[in-house]
Amino acid sequence: MTDLQQYAVNVATKARAASRVLVAARGETKNLWLTKCAAAIRERRKELQAENQRDLDKAPEYGLTEAAIDRLELTDSRLESIATAIEEIIALPDPVGRVLGSNVRPNGLNVTKVRVPLGVIFFIYESRPNVTVDAAALCVKSGNAIILRGGKEAFHSNQALHALLSEILSEVGLPADAVQMVTTTDREAVGHFLKLGDEIDLTIPRGGKGLIQRVTADAAMPVLKHLDGVCHVYIDRSADISRAIEITVNSKAQRPGVCNAAESLLVHAAIATDFLPAVYDALSSAGVEIVGCERTREILPQVAAASEEDFRTEYLALKISVRVVDSTADAIEHVNKYGSGHTESIVTTDIASMQQFTTGCDSAAVIVNASTRFNDGGEFGLGAEIGISTDKFHARGPCGLEELTTYKYVAFGDGQIRE
């Protein structure tokens, strides 16, 4: 075993041991930890910012863009947001131990289905240091031990935040190893962790598509994937045109760089002549570039042709592809063929179209008469999320505390044996 392999095994073994304690931790203890963490982040602001400065100093060396450097900085208000986010997690109900169902059998055996933590979670992320705290808070609150593997660009910030989180775990009597951070920046280390299918119950990669695909290919354990969002807005023949325009523009342009922004617009042929020129003006005013199918271009000759590839593309930018379809069934077929199963919206006044579309689209969220931008843990009222799953297995859509748990059956008898 190489040193790196041994390192991964040691970290994972400590995480497993911590998870055995966490599984029985009381909600009030976990909340006390969260409360103290929020307070410490506020109190130890200067210390955290000093470590953050070390990352900021190195940022040019890593070739970070201005925007990336900005996201990296732990300003006073960013630290306040991190503390506030913890407080939101405190307010969420503890999922562990909740009885999901029960069944008293004819022989008197009382079978209950109880929510329990998954165990050990390996969390790989490239993003800002606030994610360190968010992920740790969600995992520990749901009774899981977490192994954090952040990006090298935030190394010192993450180390400082981790030290704080871990120190307070001991202070409240929880195992310090419930939150561990991978201290080597050697990329090979990730591969060793991904092989530990017996020690780690779930890997969550958060970052670009390349990272997620690499992790999925290598992981010996389940992976909670957050892949791309090729989201659609479908304007049914019965749609109210001004509402359809508002929803289209909001879905596309309110924040084009996020996964629940719309990338494709499907328009029923019967409304296309009225709707397309109007939405063209509105989208153009919002700075959105439009590419369209042949039928779109008959009505809007000024737009460029959309290729087959366009309909599969997550632009994450002010650009949208448009296709005219002959029916709700055709819209559904397009969504299921070209989409990524993330979020679709229908604008309609017709009940049959609504039922057909919500049932037929094989996506994590189908939204009726509202913006695609609402598919989000916060907007759906689920509380903080650790990611938005584009898979169907285990969890789909926004993943919060409940999605970080599984269940077990506990059956109470008084001597029952099988005949």
Place this chain on the structure above:
Amino acid sequence: MTDLQQYAVNVATKARAASRVLVAARGETKNLWLTKCAAAIRERRKELQAENQRDLDKAPEYGLTEAAIDRLELTDSRLESIATAIEEIIALPDPVGRVLGSNVRPNGLNVTKVRVPLGVIFFIYESRPNVTVDAAALCVKSGNAIILRGGKEAFHSNQALHALLSEILSEVGLPADAVQMVTTTDREAVGHFLKLGDEIDLTIPRGGKGLIQRVTADAAMPVLKHLDGVCHVYIDRSADISRAIEITVNSKAQRPGVCNAAESLLVHAAIATDFLPAVYDALSSAGVEIVGCERTREILPQVAAASEEDFRTEYLALKISVRVVDSTADAIEHVNKYGSGHTESIVTTDIASMQQFTTGCDSAAVIVNASTRFNDGGEFGLGAEIGISTDKFHARGPCGLEELTTYKYVAFGDGQIRE
């Protein structure tokens, strides 16, 4: 693309298309299909038995044991059991479309979480022809298309059953491709199906450990695993001795060849001197061979020494390993270290031990004062099962209709956009 690859793609594409129709099928249509299938299995008995005879004729060629040949035979009473099993599935509630939760947001957006089918399921099995019907019935009732890949030993029986199931799908207006059977016995075909991660949502292998590990290693999609059952019975210091003996013997010997039979017995040191000689007599009378740890052998010098490997072994036979432990905590540690996360029982009269053991054992089912043999979909009151999952992700323990589904979010608005 080779012919076999093309074949897999064609079958999977047809399954996906069928699943798009099934997702919206009514419960009464699916039940009508089931009703007609049960009737046809009874009516077309002779025809099914003729095809079954072809398999029986070939059985010696495949080197099947007497017991395996017996299990293969579709006697009148076996066919009647198959029909009865279908009727039990008819009686189960349709999981599809059930609202699992809802949340009206301050802005009026009404967010619902709705149960939906997984989509397309690839089912690989080695077992008896009744599994063909069971699996198809469970998948279609839960709105999924299924691709069946049975063993070559039951090829003609499976083909005949499949023809019947598929024919009646068309008869009731459901897509015939909702149930497909892989007609090539070329083992390479399985590998091609396992690569189709976009077309197939879940693979369920049912058979030996070798098959399951091979499938898991090769599959590009999630796999519902049913691995080994290294199940434990723990006798707490507070246990009632006669109850403890009854539960131990039943857990081990009532049907030793199944996954929820006990393989290991843990005994609290404080009760060992009283309990071990008594349980030795009872187990010996039931024909069970005992191997024990050093402390066991101090009390029962007549038993052979248990190796480290014994404690990890699923005997599936009349043999049990025994270890004396000093506390419930030690018992839990043993279970989590050596067990397979399947089923554990505790015999106790002490509430604290019960709570500690049920919380601490990281297993699909923890049973208090009853036999391990109760971990079973039927005994737990969940209805027919397609397998018992030893994983923690998505589904754990007995998997029935609900475990063959996922959910989606459907949100109803009236023009909401994000600010």
